[in-house]
Amino acid sequence: MFRDLREFLGKLEQEGQLVYFHDEILPEPDIRAIQRGSQDIGSTGPAVIIDNVKGYKGKKLAVNVHGSWANHAIMMGMDKNTNLKDQFYELADRWDSYPGELKWVKDAPCQEVVIEKDINLYEILPLFRINKNDAGFYLSKASIVTKDPEDPDNVDKENVGTYRVQVQGPDTVAMQGLAFHDVAIHLKKAEEKNQPLPIAICLGVDPMLTFMASTPLNYNQSEYKYAAAINGIPMELTKCIGYDLDVPAGAEIVLEGEIIPRKRVCEGPFGEFPGSYSGTRKQVEIKIKRVTHRKDPIFENLYLGRPWTEIDTLLGLNTCVPLYKQLKETMPEVKAVNALYQHGLTVIIATDQRFGGYAKSVAMRLATTPHGISYAKNIILVDGDVDPFDLNQVMWAFSTRIRGSQDVIVVPGTPGMPLDPASEPPGMGVKVIIDATTPMAPERVLREVKMVEKVDKAEYYQKIIADLHSQIK
Amino acid sequence: MKCVRCLHGDAHKVAEAPDGSGAWEVYLCDRCNYSWRSTEEEDVINPEKRDPWFQLDKVDLDTLQIPCPIPPLVK
Numbered sequence: 001m002f003r004d005l006r007e008f009l010g011k012l013e014q015e016g017q018l019v020y021f022h023d024e025i026l027p028e029p030d031i032r033a034i035q036r037g038s039q040d041i042g043s044t045g046p047a048v049i050i051d052n053v054k055g056y057k058g059k060k061l062a063v064n065v066h067g068s069w070a071n072h073a074i075m076m077g078m079d080k081n082t083n084l085k086d087q088f089y090e091l092a093d094r095w096d097s098y099p100g101e102l103k104w105v106k107d108a109p110c111q112e113v114v115i116e117k118d119i120n121l122y123e124i125l126p127l128f129r130i131n132k133n134d135a136g137f138y139l140s141k142a143s144i145v146t147k148d149p150e151d152p153d154n155v156d157k158e159n160v161g162t163y164r165v166q167v168q169g170p171d172t173v174a175m176q177g178l179a180f181h182d183v184a185i186h187l188k189k190a191e192e193k194n195q196p197l198p199i200a201i202c203l204g205v206d207p208m209l210t211f212m213a214s215t216p217l218n219y220n221q222s223e224y225k226y227a228a229a230i231n232g233i234p235m236e237l238t239k240c241i242g243y244d245l246d247v248p249a250g251a252e253i254v255l256e257g258e259i260i261p262r263k264r265v266c267e268g269p270f271g272e273f274p275g276s277y278s279g280t281r282k283q284v285e286i287k288i289k290r291v292t293h294r295k296d297p298i299f300e301n302l303y304l305g306r307p308w309t310e311i312d313t314l315l316g317l318n319t320c321v322p323l324y325k326q327l328k329e330t331m332p333e334v335k336a337v338n339a340l341y342q343h344g345l346t347v348i349i350a351t352d353q354r355f356g357g358y359a360k361s362v363a364m365r366l367a368t369t370p371h372g373i374s375y376a377k378n379i380i381l382v383d384g385d386v387d388p389f390d391l392n393q394v395m396w397a398f399s400t401r402i403r404g405s406q407d408v409i410v411v412p413g414t415p416g417m418p419l420d421p422a423s424e425p426p427g428m429g430v431k432v433i434i435d436a437t438t439p440m441a442p443e444r445v446l447r448e449v450k451m452v453e454k455v456d457k458a459e460y461y462q463k464i465i466a467d468l469h470s471q472i473k
Numbered sequence: 474m475k476c477v478r479c480l481h482g483d484a485h486k487v488a489e490a491p492d493g494s495g496a497w498e499v500y501l502c503d504r505c506n507y508s509w510r511s512t513e514e515e516d517v518i519n520p521e522k523r524d525p526w527f528q529l530d531k532v533d534l535d536t537l538q539i540p541c542p543i544p545p546l547v548k
């Protein structure tokens with residue numbers, strides 16, 4: 001689809017989904033407010049390029065790039081008005097074309113400018129405080145590359161992940177990698193030998209790579225190959241100058257450095273995706289040895305705070321599809337999975353039932369998927385003919401099918417997501433299964449009820465009416 | 474210089490506006506790693522006006538949780 005961020009921004013502009021903000025503003029609080037405001041426009045909101053930040057004259061900042069379903073559809077190469085369910089099925093289809101092709105290039109744009117002396121991140125990047133009580137200036141949308149130190153030639157184990165990064169000095173940053181993240185596996189292997197772990201922090205990359213970097217893939221699945229597969233074009237990579245790491249050739253900015261082994265430093269709080277601040281913790285420290293960037297680089301960053309924000313869109317369908325695929329492997333009755341809410345803390349599954357009680361088995365299967373173990377704490381089941389992305393339909397199922405005495409199951413003492421404010425102690429949780437499907441035999445059905453059937457051809461006429469409507473606007 | 478969050482004297486200037494405008498400076502605390510810009514809101518950079526919930530002056534930083542534990546050395 002798009003080779004890099006610039007191509008995507010060009011397409012957004014062509015589609016009327018990009019605006020420029022030229023008035024002079026302060027880094028704080030103005031950038032925060034612009035991000036929040038553009039996000040709050042909703043499902044059709046544009047990306048924003050800000051180019052006149054006081055003290056940072058001449059530097060460009062891109063925000064809200066993934067901030068709406070319209071931009072998300074354009075990233076997928078679809079019409080910007082495509083509904084969520086159609087985007088879900090399109091992504092699910094393309095998922096199966098993994099692995100895509102990788103291509104290594106020389107003289108990569110991301111290395112047009114190289115800074116190795118007197119690195120000062122506060123001056124190179126137009127940094128700003130995302131939420132008022134964050135501990136400092138954060139990189140919230142980086143694609144971070146590390147390799148398995150015991151298997152460095154295995155590109156499938158090379159990880160590209162999005163982890164929050166706090167700038168903690170001119171050439172120093174701290175990063176949150178939680179124990180269940182892939183980067184933690186790489187770090188553990190390096191730290192056991194007291195070795196630094198090379199790391200590349202890539203800013204402003206192809207939007208599909210950003211999307212895949214925040215997708216819960218298996219350890220030996222390549223984010224680069226997935227991005228290539230879904231984009232339908234090869235992923236162009238180049239080697240870092242100082243390390244054997246592969247980075248996107250078209251990245252706007254790359255910070256090359258090393259995680260200092262066996263050291264933890266004070267980091268946080270940071271306004272996180274559940275809409276609450278994380279605590280202050282001790283996290284890894286990274287020394288930046290080199291900054292490479294394109295000429296006239298665009299610094300891309302993301303707002304997250306009280307949902308709905310850009311991170312909810314970014315982490316939306318890429319959380320849904322892997323869960324859908326994993327369920328579908330053994331339970332073909334599953335029709336769709338909506339895990340849009342806080343990276344899948346709440347999941348709505350539409351499923352047919354093979355026999356009585358089957359929906360509850362689907363819920364338990366979800367709770368044992370790699371992502372579901374820690375995240376999926378509220379699991380809602382609806383019938384296969386209910387659109388789980390349409391909350392009106394979900395609430396109808398809630399209202400008419402739940403029998404409180406047997407359809408609500410609570411499983412205490414399960415793993416939890418530490419950033420969820422309801423996880424106490426952090427990392428522990430409670431699973432709640434709510435079965436809003438229609439009971440079937442051999443389950444005893446007390447009353448025979450027939451639901452009103454779906455209306456034939458309604459979707460066909462919906463499109464026609466919508467077109468007629470848009471013509472008179 | 475006193476850190477606005479942990480109130481220890483480990484803070485110092487780390488940057489000035491790179492366009493030479495003198496629009497602001499950035500300060501960093503080497504103890505708790507808090508950083509701030511001179512032009513930020515009063516309830517961010519003035520310890521008297523900051524939300525006490527976010528202050529670290531009474532917190533022992535050595536006892537903070539380590540989400541990604543350091544593994545034993547393997548020879």
